[in-house]
Amino acid sequence: MAAPSTLDVTGAERYNPDKLAQLEQYVDYQVVNSTYQLDANLALLRLYQFNPEKINPPKLLRLLVKALMQLPSPDFNTCLYLIPDHVQEQEAMASLIVMAGHPQACRFK
Numbered sequence: 707m708a709a710p711s712t713l714d715v716t717g718a719e720r721y722n723p724d725k726l727a728q729l730e731q732y733v734d735y736q737v738v739n740s741t742y743q744l745d746a747n748l749a750l751l752r753l754y755q756f757n758p759e760k761i762n763p764p765k766l767l768r769l770l771v772k773a774l775m776q777l778p779s780p781d782f783n784t785c786l787y788l789i790p791d792h793v794q795e796q797e798a799m800a801s802l803i804v805m806a807g808h809p810q811a812c813r814f815k
Contacts, residue, residue: 712741715749723760726753730765737768744781747773751788758790767798774806782806 713732719725729750736742747769754761766789773781786794786803793799 712743713746715743715746720749721752721756723753723757726750726757726760729753730762733765733769733772736772742772742776744773744776744784747785748788751785755788755790761793763793763796763798766793767802770799770802770806774802777809 713729715729729746732743732746733750736747750765750769754766770782770785773785776782789799794803
């Protein structure tokens with residue numbers, strides 16, 4: 707996948723709906739190349755807030771898993787606050803949220 711190792715998501719352009727596909731592709735790039743850029747992921751989540759009909763659940767789950775991998779950083783919770791409740795209640799998303807609570811509460815069994 708030919709994508710930059712970091713994506714410029716500064717200024718008003720970060721909320722341009724035309725950037726949605728590029729930001730979604732960048733989530734895949736982060737997964738494949740073991741990179742992480744919170745600002746790009748937050749920009750995607752913000753676009754999903756403004757355009758809820760365009761939420762892509764598989765991309766959203768990948769983004770959240772990348773954020774969860776940053777523990778003990780609060781990135782996962784920061785991302786979660788930008789996701790509507792009805793999306794968080796979907797089965798796969800709800801399972802990930804429950805799993806995310808275990809290391810934070812030191813419950814490993």
